[in-house]
Amino acid sequence: MVKVISKNGKQLMPTKRYGKVRRMLKEGKAVIISKKPFTIRLLFDTPEIVQHATVGVDPGDTTGYAVALDNGKIVEKGEIRLRTDVKSLLAARKVLRRSRRNRNTRYRKARFLNRCNKKAGRLPSSIEQKARHIVNKINELVSYYPDYTLKIEINKFDMQKLINPDISGVEYQQGSLYGYENAKQFLLVRESGKCQLCHKGYKENDGWHIHHIIPRADGGTNKPDNLALLHKSCHIKGHKTGALSKLKKAKQFISAAMYNAVRYKLMDEFKAIYGDKVAFTYGYLTSINRRSLELEKEHYNDAIAITGITEVKDNVILITVIKQARKKKRSLHEATARKGRKEPNVHSVRNAKNTKEITVNGRKFALWDKVKVCGKKGYISGFTGNACYVQDINGDYIKADGKSYKQVAADKIEHIRRNNNWITERILA
Ligand SMILES: [Zn+2]
Ligand SMILES: [Zn+2]
Incomplete structure (x- = not known):
């Protein structure tokens, strides 16, 4: 763009x-x-006509996004693929630090009450960084459009609507299909995607049914505690055999874990930045919209559904993949720290020490450089001696022609360009 x-x-x-x-x-x-x-x-006069764009965002480890114009044209769509290894790296670092501190190597007394990160609403840093990266990338995306509305899916289901199914208001009068889908999305989270009778997950060709523990005819409500998630087949069988009578009303307690922490963090952040230019929507609406647009289940298609357009007139063919990659090597994450060197390292800056690269015959290869191997484009994902590992955007290894191993010799590699830790590529869906 x-x-x-x-x-x-x-x-x-x-x-x-x-x-x-x-x-x-x-x-x-x-x-x-x-x-x-x-x-x-x-440098010449043009009519200053701009079209209104709706930017749909489905946040997550893979964040789907799409930009739709009011006339049904999809201008761009894509995925932001965040790193998923940060949490485990931070956990490993914590363990190593703790063991280091427990060794009696202190030359001063331990400080106490020096932890000021217990503020209300504070999220674990692994989640905080995810939210921050999504916000930054979306800021970048919307900056291309002069007139836009941002629409973000903030949760799979609308809790407010579940607890009080009878409240009125425009968005609450969309008919029973919407209420059913909302309840289904809620139950899938509450029951971790498992049937309450056979305790198994989703089965092909056997959809989900919602069962009322106290039947509607006996005054049972549509509230979450009276609902059970069952396979269609289990539901029918259960009614015949009476096995359903052992189902008990679920506890009304809804744990904090049921709210996706990243998404709620995002809601606050986006509200603060965009004010009334941002609107929030729910996953159950997304899946209904996506089905009516006849789009396959993909993150970017969900994002198209989130924009709320009713018809796709002109869809963009290529999807943009924005992938986050590890650029630095921080030895603190490792159980065995790097050993010292023969000469004291006094000249190289910390940054350079942590950035892995190799030089072969005067040519420098750095992590995530874009390269070409035997006509295939990819990215350097690691090194071994004087050879590189090369992956495509989906993380599949690219091997040199006729070789069965993953290492690619430096002389087989054609350099295209350097990268920072964000890799962008437009690929066919
Ligand atoms: Zn079942
Ligand atoms: Zn039933």
Whole structure:
């Protein structure tokens, strides 16, 4: 995407017509005003018409996003794939630090009451960083659009609506399908996706049924404690054999774990940044919308459904994958720290010490550089001696032609460009 600014300094719609941009720059009809993000300013008068865009976001370890115009055109869609190893690395570091502190190596008395991170609403740092990265990437995304609304799926189900199914209001009058889907999403979380009779997970060709523990006819309610999640087959069988009578009303207690902490953190952050430009929606609505748009279950398709458009007129073919990668090597995460070196290391900065790279025949290879191996594009994911491991964007290893092993010799590698720890690639869905 190229950001476009009009002659008068007003932001216009971004463009993907890179050829046209190149020509305009060559012919002196536009100038580059920023390289990152790539922004041009037109030097001729144009009508300053902008279209309203809705940016849908489905946050998670893989965050789906999509940008839809009001006319049903999908301008872009993609996935932000966050690292999932941070939590375990932090846990490992904690254990190592603790054992280090328990060794009697102190030269001063231990400090106490020096932990000021017990503030209310504080999240574990592994979750905090996820939320922060999602917010940053979404900020970047919406900055391309002059007129936008942000829509974010904040939870799978709407708790408010479940506890009080009869409350009125526009969004609560969408009919029984919506209420059913909402209850189903809630039960799937409460029961960890398992049937309450046979205690097994989802079965192909055997959908979920919701059973009323006290039947509706006997005054049983639609409230969560009266609902049970069953396989369709278990439900039918259970009614015949009477096995359902052993089901007891669930405790009304709803644990904090049922709320996705990252998503609620995001809700606060986005509200603070975007005010009334951001709206929140629920997963049960997303799945209904996605089915009516006839889209497959993919993160970016969920994001299209989240935008709330009723018809997809013109869908973009390529999906953008934004992948977070580990760039640094922090020995603190390791049980066996690196050994010292022969010469004291006084010149290299800490940053360089932690950044893994190799130099072969004067050519430097750094982690996550974009490279080409036998015609296939990929990224350097690791080193062994003078060879590299190369992965594609999906994490599959690329081997040199005719080789059965994963190591690729440096002379087989064609360098394309360096990367930081965010890799972006547009791939076919
Ligand atoms: Zn079952
Ligand atoms: Zn039933």
